[in-house]
Amino acid sequence: MVGRHRVVWAAPTIAVAQAPIMKGAVLPTPGQRLVTRRDLLKYGVAGSAVVLLGPLAASSASASARGRVSAAARSSNAVQRGGTLRFARSIGPTTLDPANTIIAGDIYTLDKILEPLYVTNPAGQLVPWLATGYEVSTDHRTFTFSLRPGVKFSNGKPLVAEDVVFSINRTRKDAAGPLSFLDYAITDIAAKSTDSVVFQLSQPWAPFLSDLSVFANAVLPADFAGQSEKDFLTAPIGTGPFTLDGFTPDANSLTLKANPNYWQAGKPYLDAVEFLYVDNDNQRVLQIQGGQVDIIDTVPPANVSSLKASSGISVDLFPAWQVDLLVMNERLPQFADRHVRRAITYAIDRPALVHAASFGTAKPGGSFFPPSLEYYSASTPVLDYSLSQAKAELAQSKFPNGFSTKLLIDGGVQKWVTFAQIIKAQLQSININVDITPLDHSAFESTFQKYDYDMFIDYAINDISDPDEMASFEVDVKNGGSESYWSDYDNPKAITLVHEAEAEYDSTKRAALYAQIQAIVAEDAPFVALDYPPYIYAVSDHVNGFEVNPGGAYRLEDVWLT
Amino acid sequence: MLRYAARRVAAAVLVVFGVTLATFLLMHLEPGDPARAVLGLHATASAVAALRRQWGLNSSLPVQLGHFLSQLVQGNLGKSYIYNVSAASLIGGRIGQTAALVAVATVFAIIFTVPLSALAASRQNGVADHAVRTLSVVGLALPAFWFGIVLIEVFAVRLHLLPVGGEGSGFGGHLESLVLPGLTASFAMAPILVRSLRVGMLEVMDAEFIAVARAKGLGELRVLFGHVARNALVPTVTLLGLNIAYLIGSTVIVEQVFNLNGLGSLLLSSILNRDFPVVQATTLVLGAGVVIINLATDLLAARLDPRIRLR
Numbered sequence: 021m022v023g024r025h026r027v028v029w030a031a032p033t034i035a036v037a038q039a040p041i042m043k044g045a046v047l048p049t050p051g052q053r054l055v056t057r058r059d060l061l062k063y064g065v066a067g068s069a070v071v072l073l074g075p076l077a078a079s080s081a082s083a084s085a086r087g088r089v090s091a092a093a094r095s096s097n098a099v100q101r102g103g104t105l106r107f108a109r110s111i112g113p114t115t116l117d118p119a120n121t122i123i124a125g126d127i128y129t130l131d132k133i134l135e136p137l138y139v140t141n142p143a144g145q146l147v148p149w150l151a152t153g154y155e156v157s158t159d160h161r162t163f164t165f166s167l168r169p170g171v172k173f174s175n176g177k178p179l180v181a182e183d184v185v186f187s188i189n190r191t192r193k194d195a196a197g198p199l200s201f202l203d204y205a206i207t208d209i210a211a212k213s214t215d216s217v218v219f220q221l222s223q224p225w226a227p228f229l230s231d232l233s234v235f236a237n238a239v240l241p242a243d244f245a246g247q248s249e250k251d252f253l254t255a256p257i258g259t260g261p262f263t264l265d266g267f268t269p270d271a272n273s274l275t276l277k278a279n280p281n282y283w284q285a286g287k288p289y290l291d292a293v294e295f296l297y298v299d300n301d302n303q304r305v306l307q308i309q310g311g312q313v314d315i316i317d318t319v320p321p322a323n324v325s326s327l328k329a330s331s332g333i334s335v336d337l338f339p340a341w342q343v344d345l346l347v348m349n350e351r352l353p354q355f356a357d358r359h360v361r362r363a364i365t366y367a368i369d370r371p372a373l374v375h376a377a378s379f380g381t382a383k384p385g386g387s388f389f390p391p392s393l394e395y396y397s398a399s400t401p402v403l404d405y406s407l408s409q410a411k412a413e414l415a416q417s418k419f420p421n422g423f424s425t426k427l428l429i430d431g432g433v434q435k436w437v438t439f440a441q442i443i444k445a446q447l448q449s450i451n452i453n454v455d456i457t458p459l460d461h462s463a464f465e466s467t468f469q470k471y472d473y474d475m476f477i478d479y480a481i482n483d484i485s486d487p488d489e490m491a492s493f494e495v496d497v498k499n500g501g502s503e504s505y506w507s508d509y510d511n512p513k514a515i516t517l518v519h520e521a522e523a524e525y526d527s528t529k530r531a532a533l534y535a536q537i538q539a540i541v542a543e544d545a546p547f548v549a550l551d552y553p554p555y556i557y558a559v560s561d562h563v564n565g566f567e568v569n570p571g572g573a574y575r576l577e578d579v580w581l582t
Numbered sequence: 583m584l585r586y587a588a589r590r591v592a593a594a595v596l597v598v599f600g601v602t603l604a605t606f607l608l609m610h611l612e613p614g615d616p617a618r619a620v621l622g623l624h625a626t627a628s629a630v631a632a633l634r635r636q637w638g639l640n641s642s643l644p645v646q647l648g649h650f651l652s653q654l655v656q657g658n659l660g661k662s663y664i665y666n667v668s669a670a671s672l673i674g675g676r677i678g679q680t681a682a683l684v685a686v687a688t689v690f691a692i693i694f695t696v697p698l699s700a701l702a703a704s705r706q707n708g709v710a711d712h713a714v715r716t717l718s719v720v721g722l723a724l725p726a727f728w729f730g731i732v733l734i735e736v737f738a739v740r741l742h743l744l745p746v747g748g749e750g751s752g753f754g755g756h757l758e759s760l761v762l763p764g765l766t767a768s769f770a771m772a773p774i775l776v777r778s779l780r781v782g783m784l785e786v787m788d789a790e791f792i793a794v795a796r797a798k799g800l801g802e803l804r805v806l807f808g809h810v811a812r813n814a815l816v817p818t819v820t821l822l823g824l825n826i827a828y829l830i831g832s833t834v835i836v837e838q839v840f841n842l843n844g845l846g847s848l849l850l851s852s853i854l855n856r857d858f859p860v861v862q863a864t865t866l867v868l869g870a871g872v873v874i875i876n877l878a879t880d881l882l883a884a885r886l887d888p889r890i891r892l893r
Contacts, residue, residue: 114664198621269665270672272749272843296748299851302731303747303841310738310746432854462856463614 103581104275104292105563108304108313112297114269117253118238119190120197124572127235129295131573132276133174134238134258137165137184138229139575140485142338142567144392146229150179150239150259160224167215171283173241174263181211186242188232199236201501202484226522226530230486235573261288261577272297282577289565289580305558308333314563314581319556320434321379327558334561337381337554338568339392341482341490344385346443346548347468348475350508354425355474359417361545365403366410367450368443374551377438381556385549387538388494392552392570393487395534400542410450422451428468428476431458436477439550443477468506477550480505483571491518491537494547509546590880594873601869602654602862606647609858616663616856637663650862659866660859664852669863672848677867679749680833680844682756686764687771687829691822694768695775700806702776703783714780718773726832730766730839737762747841763840770832771825778821782814789813816887823879827872 111125118130137151151165171179192203205225210218221228231237239259244252255266261284262276276293296313298304304316305323309330319327319335328335348355348364355361370384383391386402403409414420427443429436437458444454454475459467468476482490492500496518497510504510514537521533555568565578617633634640638649653660659669702714738746750759786792787810795805834846841847845864852860 115666269667270675270848272841298747298841299847300838300841303839306731306734306739307746307748307841310734311742312738312746312748459613460854462616462619462854463612466615466618467613469618 099289099564099580100582101289101580102291104294105290105315105576105579105581106294106296106313108296108298108307108316110297110299110301110304110318112270112272112274112295113267115253116256116264116267117195117197118236118240119195119200122198125297128573129274129276130256131235131238131260132262132293132576133256133260133264134235134240135260136233136235136238138233140230140233140569140571140573142569144339144341144394144485144570146233146485149233150184154229161221163219163221163228164212165217165219167217168283169215171259172281173245173257173259174279174281175241175245175257176281177241177245179239179259180214180242181217182214182242183239184217185209185211187240188237190240191236197236199234202231202234202236224523226524227484227486227488230484230489234484259283261575262293284577288577290576293576308558308560311560314560315566316558317555319558321377321381321553321556322434324379324381324556332561333558336557336559336566336568338557339570340553340555340572341390341393341570342479342555342572343388343390343490343552344382344439344477344479344550345388345494345505346475346477346550347505347507348547349471349473349506350510350546351471352474354419354423355507357417357419358544359413360419362403362543363410363413363417363450364447364452365545365548366406366413367452368446368548368550369405370548370550371405372446373439373442376442377435378551378553382551382553385551386542388541388547388549389487389490389534389538390482390552393482393490394485395487395531397531397535397538399535400538402542403545407449414450414452422453424453424455425474426455426457428457428459428464428473430461430464430478432460439477471506471508476506478505479553481572483573485571487534488518488522491521491534495537495541504546507546509544511540511544514540514544586884587881590877594877597873598866598869602866603647605862605865606650607643609853609856609861610643610646612856614856616858619664619856654866659863662852662857662860664855664857664860669860672860673845673863673867676843676845676848679842680830680837680846682760683763683767683833683836683842683844684826684829686760687767688822688826690764690768691772691775691825694772695779695818696811698772699776699779699783700811702780703787703810704802704806706784711780714776718776721769721773724769726766726770727835727839729769730762730836733762733766734840747839749842759840759842763836763842766839767829767832767836771822771829774825775818775821779811779814779818782817783810786810786813816883819886820879820883823875823882826875826879830868830871830875 109125109128111123113126113129114123115121115126116130116133117126118134121127121130135150137149138146139149141147148168150168150171152168154163154165156163165184167179167181167184173179173183188203188206188209191197192200192206205221205223205228206219207222208218208220210220212218219228225231240252241257245257253267255264257263259282261279261282263279264274264276267274273294273296276295278288278291282288296307298307298316301318301320301323304313305319305327307313308316309327311332324335327333346364346368348361350356370386374382374384386404387397387400389396391398414422427440429440431437440454440456440458444456447454464476467473468478480490480493493502494500494505495509495511495514497504497508497515500518517533517537517540521530521537524530524533555572557566557568559566562582564580564582566574566576567578568574615630615634617630617637617639621629621633631640638646641649650660659673661668662672665672698714698717702711705711734746737744744761745755745759748759750756783806792805792809795809800808833844834850836842837844837846838850845868849861849864849868851857852864
């Protein structure tokens with residue numbers, strides 16, 4: 021599950037001819053009005069009501085969101101100010117440098133302090149944040165962003181264009197880190213005036229705005245407000261709703277205080293947020309049951325029903341751009357054989373898997389795009405469970421009598437252990453004998469990255485609103501950053517389509533391209549999409565307005581306590 | 583006494599060295615790469631190689647060991663790969679928590695042990711004796727983590743008397759947060775101590791000087807605690823020392839169950855992150871702790887019973 025481990029920021033290492041920015045429905049037009057809190061709530065309801073994750077998710081998520089909205093919507097007087105939110109998380113931060121992390125514990129701390137030009141709202145849509153909008157040249161290579169007036173850093177200094185220039189130059193080259201490739205297409209950034217910034221791109225690039233919304237592209241004060249980089253990163257100064265007095269790595273808690281200079285007048289509602297780091301799943305569940313904390317993340321699916329039964333606690337399931345994958349190593353002869361991969365896909369009963377391991381919280385897998393992701397195609401020709409088809413495929417392969425193989429998992433996650441046992445039993449029925457190898461997290465990752473595996477189970481998250489990230493990461497073997505999620509899957513047709521989609525403005529055409537990609541991947545079966553899990557949080561009833569976006573991020577300026 | 587102490591200290595230093603060496607070898611034999619753990623999934627091969635070079639992980643094992651030992655002799659425990667601060671400062675921030683947990687657990691163990699074993703010994707083969715003996719067997723059989731969760735469920739979740747976990751704030755809050763973990767840890771050692779002290783007391787009760795004490799007209803309680811318990815104490819002190827040493831190891835589990843930020847949880851997370859310097863430094867400190875407790879026990883036993891030093 022997310023949070024407990026390093027987040028797989030499934031993302032493409034850019035490169036190759038790419039495309040112009042699209043102006044689809046979700047992208048804001050220049051000068052678009054400020055998004056109000058009510059809008060956000062509206063998106064939240066739409067998100068939970070539209071992108072339902074199974075019947076249980078539906079009843080829980082939409083009911084609780086409805087309850088909160090109606091309370092907030094009665095009148096703004098209903099909002100109560102003050103108080104400290106106690107939030108138990110599975111993982112704490114080790115650094116607050118936005119340019120140099122991809123770890124959940126770091127990201128979901130620093131994104132309360134530092135903000136980017138755009139953010140992804142709980143419904144998964146991009147909304148203008150520190151920018152109010154942009155103008156784009158006809159060749160789609162020059163973007164001029166207007167900065168939001170009246171934004172101040174927590175030290176009282178106003179946000180100016182130079183701050184944006186400094187910050188994004190730092191992320192893309194001066195302190196380039198794991199996500200600097202998202203800024204690949206940027207060739208130059210310049211301040212046009214104090215409140216407008218010009219970006220030059222080397223080529224038209226459809227996911228540009230989405231890429232700008234990533235936490236790594238958050239805006240810092242230019243030259244770290246006169247401090248040394250090290251001192252600054254210990255107590256960053258940002259435009260976000262909260263501030264931090266100081267940060268000690270390895271501490272077991274961290275307190276954020278309300279930023280009195282926050283640009284959304286009257287927010288945040290909370291006085292402070294106390295993050296407590298509790299890596300033991302059971303402890304986290306007990307702490308919310310004991311009333312010691314108000315919110316916990318990464319609720320194990322097995323605990324969902326008991327937590328729902330606890331009075332005063334609701335369990336919220338937020339749709340995630342996440343897919344759990346069984347990956348097969350195509351450098352081995354068995355898995356280079358397309359018939360074998362198809363046989364394995366047919367043989368795995370994904371509804372049964374989800375039923376046993378997710379206790380009704382997740383949805384069975386099909387396409388490698390999760391249904392919540394834009395351009396997911398419901399008509400993807402998925403190889404649904406069928407034992408007879410599985411046997412027929414295997415009979416056509418070079419291994420008609422089956423073989424023995426190994427399945428590598430992160431043994432620290434109960435869900436993977438359950439998945440592996442079920443898969444082992446199911447593949448037995450087509451004479452494929454599976455030996456399960458559980459390793460701890462870091463050994464697991466370094467082992468599959470060295471291709472020292474037969475099959476492994478892991479997950480991928482699309483952390484920005486554009487699906488290009490997941491498509492490149494899992495299909496573009498040369499330039500996607502992960503050699504098709506370390507499967508070595510290489511289909512030139514699919515790769516060409518990924519690049520075409522990056523260059524396409526028209527959302528109908530783009531949808532058609534992604535549908536084609538999903539169909540090819542479903543037929544080739546380089547990996548089995550096992551399930552689509554939601555993010556699961558347990559929230560005390562006195563917490564209002566808590567929402568998580570499908571990339572896994574949550575903003576806390578709208579949260580209030582009763 | 584001095585020669586005895588010197589011999590024990592020399593042996594202790596050897597043991598600590600052995601522990602350090604074994605940890606070093608085991609950590610480096612395990613699969614998993616700290617550079618990959620730090621850099622994450624997007625790391626390029628050259629970035630991983632550069633970081634490994636910076637940390638000296640590409641040199642041969644004997645060279646790495648030599649470097650580690652020479653640093654150690656200079657009092658340098660190394661720097662954490664993950665947190666980028668010295669391992670000593672990480673340990674410094676955590677050692678108090680573990681020491682407090684061990685202390686509270688020891689106090690609880692003594693509080694349970696002395697009255698229960700006295701009760702059992704004074705009513706040999708009676709109902710109370712059988713009850714205490716049964717209880718101690720049951721206590722011995724219960725896994726610590728399970729017992730901890732039951733305590734949390736009852737006292738924290740249902741009754742709201744004590745915190746579920748974490749460290750609390752202020753001295754009072756801190757002490758409160760140690761009650762359930764302390765109880766849990768003490769239950770791992772109290773049963774053995776109860777049985778040992780009970781047997782010891784029964785043996786002493788048959789001694790002639792006890793008959794003399796009774797004949798002098800001393801009250802039964804005075805006889806029990808003034809004469810019997812005191813003379814039965816030596817084997818129990820030794821056992822207590824051994825159990826505290828064992829307890830230091832079991833803090834890894836108890837700290838996990840109760841979300842305490844001590845050395846045990848530091849050790850676990852460092853192992854999972856392949857944070858070699860912190861694992862080595864933490865094992866060294868825990869190993870030294872165990873050895874020091876054992877040493878203190880030996881010396882205390884020698885002080886209580888002069889016959890021990892002569893052996």
